[in-house]
Amino acid sequence: MARAWVFGDDISTDDIIAGRYLSKFEAEHDPRWLADHVMENVDPEFASKVKEGDVIIGGKNFGCGSSREEAPIALKGAGIKAVFAESFARIFYRNSINRGLYVFVSPGVSRGFKSGDEVEVDVEKGEILNVRTGETFRAEPMPEFMLKIIRVGGLLEHLKGRK
């Protein structure tokens, strides 16, 4: 059962993964170093609660701040399948696509969920159903070339595939 985790507006990449955890990952490239501390600045318990396939619901300007690509890597590493938000900050949005994390701009979504709600997600259609309320939210369509990059797992795989 996939669940939603709800965060507010202006969640920064410092919130997603704090600066103090970057250098170890940069040196060793093991996503676990990040996943263990994901969202720690906002909710220190989050890393122990989140499960594979869960979804984050954000407000506006999700992923603002630092350009660290560790942010989507941390979310993916913790099992997050997709982020639905009112809007995203641009570098995080690009980085997520480049790392194969589904990010959906979905107006109204932040009011439709409580943390822990059971959800059903269709990443191909960009839809998320709140099982508790029965309400479905649809994301704005994403350009096909971006979807292609996400589907193969990110920019690196995409570049390799084009060779």
Next chain:
Amino acid sequence: MAMTITEKIFARAAGRDEVSPGEIVEARIDVAMIHDLTGPLVIHTFRETGAERVWDPERIVIVGDHQVPANSVEAALNHITLRKFASEQGIKYFYDIFEGICHQVVPEKGFALPGSLIVGADSHTTTYGALGCVSAGVGASDMASVFVTGKLWFRVPESIKIVLDGKLPERVMTKDLILKIIGDLGADGANYCAVEFAGDGLSNISVDGRLTMCNMGVEMGAKNAIIPPDELTRRYLEGRAKWSYTPVYSDPDAEYKEVHEYDISGLEPQVACPHSVDNVKPISEVGEVEVDQAFLGSCTNARMEDLRIAAEILKGRKVDKRVRLIVSPASRDVYRRALDEGLIKIFVDAGAMIEPPGCVACMGAHVGVLGPGEVCISASNRNFRGRQGSRESEVYLGSPATVAASAINGVITDPRDA
């Protein structure tokens, strides 16, 4: 078709006569910058692509600045990664750990040139727009693909024009101005947009001050921030520019998404309160806030103009016993000039600690980390929860003058009263 300065730069870089906002273009990159904290992932990803050589070893700038000198084995490993990569690829412009913060080194060494397109693996790459270029932050995968191809796709941004009129009052700085603007527009007020500064007021703003303003463009979500080059820009670049350059300017009838006008003559010092950069108040409304630490450093505010005003306030005075004042010049060059002018002596006599040029206390991953319950008044650019250490600490952002005045009094203080 009329174009903005940003649109013209994207058009040139994409080999086109014209572009319009919303279009996706593939553009040639003039300079690509990485540093020790985000660079190793770029290098790792570059290697994973299977490519052997970077597209142009003379167009990549590498700076060690975030954790210098190394404060952990991991940081040391990251520095080793940069050194190996630089020597193996023949990277011409590699600045190892004592040159300064990347966003000072790039303009100071003459890489940020009018009309050019620059990307950096760091969000504050927006800084260089102060010299009339388009510069944007990117992540590791995008940067790795730049390393391979020398190109990157961009969505041409809409432009927001900010027209400045007048002259800032004594001890009110461009930091106060940019905080005011961010407070008005909001943390996502310029999301995906170019922020273009304009107006007569610019002629009264030094290159140091312009770098501060463009640095913080990203704090309202901007892709790039830009200032049209003028006589001050030309003089700054004299004897410094790495290559020849061609300035470009917005057409008078170019289109803007929004236009905002500011008469800056009456501005009062501003402070961004915890925990977001757009939580801005005039200093008179901040109330009595005791501080444990005062940080005069970072890519936002550790240039000569910043150190001079702080020294003017601290001269012959003592930092409050409760406060730790940390000063870190933005670069080796700034450090040497501050020594020559006697500023460093003033800081030390006042009770400050001088740290090496680098990011230092700005992001809680090197030195000057805050403990639970501690409060810092900082000249840097971000006050996110946990940014400078414990998630139970608080960061207030202010100008270098405000930082100096607050260090003396132990509470956040209007520099005009110090």
